[in-house]
Amino acid sequence: MKNVYDGVVVLDEKGEAVVVRPHYFETLNKDLRYQLTPIGAPAPELYIADEVFENKFSIAGGKPHMKVSWQVTGTRNDPPMHRHRIQPETEKRPEHKGR
Numbered sequence: 001m002k003n004v005y006d007g008v009v010v011l012d013e014k015g016e017a018v019v020v021r022p023h024y025f026e027t028l029n030k031d032l033r034y035q036l037t038p039i040g041a042p043a044p045e046l047y048i049a050d051e052v053f054e055n056k057f058s059i060a061g062g063k064p065h066m067k068v069s070w071q072v073t074g075t076r077n078d079p080p081m082h083r084h085r086i087q088p089e090t091e092k093r094p095e096h097k098g099r
Contacts, residue, residue: 009070
């Protein structure tokens with residue numbers, strides 16, 4: 001079970017940005033994955049400077065005032081998810097096996 005967050009940020013004059021997430025972000029998610037896409041020009045030095053801490057993360061290595069599309073995916077880690085975990089595969093009944 002995954003949560004997907006995305007957006008677009010404009011880097012500052014140093015080619016950096018801080019993306020702030022809601023106060024519940026770290027409580028609700030674990031095992032985060034990051035993706036960055038520069039818009040308008042290549043940015044081979046673009047990277048996640050700081051991973052999520054206190055519900056925000058930092059981007060660096062871009063060109064000044066560049067737009068960057070970002071995506072963060074997290075595995076759900078909230079109490080309702082743990083109580084109602086989805087079972088992705090179930091065993092077929094004997095009469096349905098082979099069909």
